[in-house]
Amino acid sequence: MKIGYPLILINFKAYSEASGKRGLQLAKVAEKVSKETGITIAVAPQLTDLAFIASQVEIPVFSQHVDDVPPGSYTGHVTLEAVKDAGAVGTMVNHSERRVRADQVDVIVKRARSLGLTTVVCTNTPEVTAAMAALGPDMVAIEPPELIGTGIPVSKAKPEVVTSSVELVKKVNPNVKVLCGAGITVGEDVAAALRLGTVGVLLASGVVKAKDWEKAILDLISPIIKK
């Protein structure tokens, strides 16, 4: 499945609002809006729901995390192969709520590429973003941890973190696309993110915790539809 841009990637995290059947309902809402508007909306369900959700929707589904181990004797680990078998198109890795070491990111990015999986490496500063871009993932997602879950959008509160990341990535590896995340909630936040040079956003609470998921997603993408 080809991933289009701008990309809206909704991370379900470990929120109870998006667990099990509720996770499927949210993924279905994302799929409906995506089909009606032509905007690429991807989801990162909880790992326990990955295969179940990926089998039921036709939008890109990402894993929230993978481990750097190959298939084998690794109890409790999540392999890239298992994520691919589950129907995911790719994986996030190194989220600030699920950090892994840089050498592990390196292994994961290389193995994902050989398996045809798309990688989104999360980062916390422009410098770390540049370092991770050097590893050659498909995307990096810059997220200042202090803004995560606050509703204060990185694209408006810390635009310099986003622009510095975009500039550094251009120098280090211009093939790597940049997303930004943390506090992204409304269309204006997405528009600001795109103006700063990103190709999209990674968000969670603004949608997952919204009372009306469809309304929240439609609001998010409203500036892109109008273009």
Ligand SMILES: O=C[C@H](O)COP(=O)(O)O
């Ligand atoms: O993966 C998503 C990010 O951590 C942002 O979370 P948030 O949208 O709840 O601030």
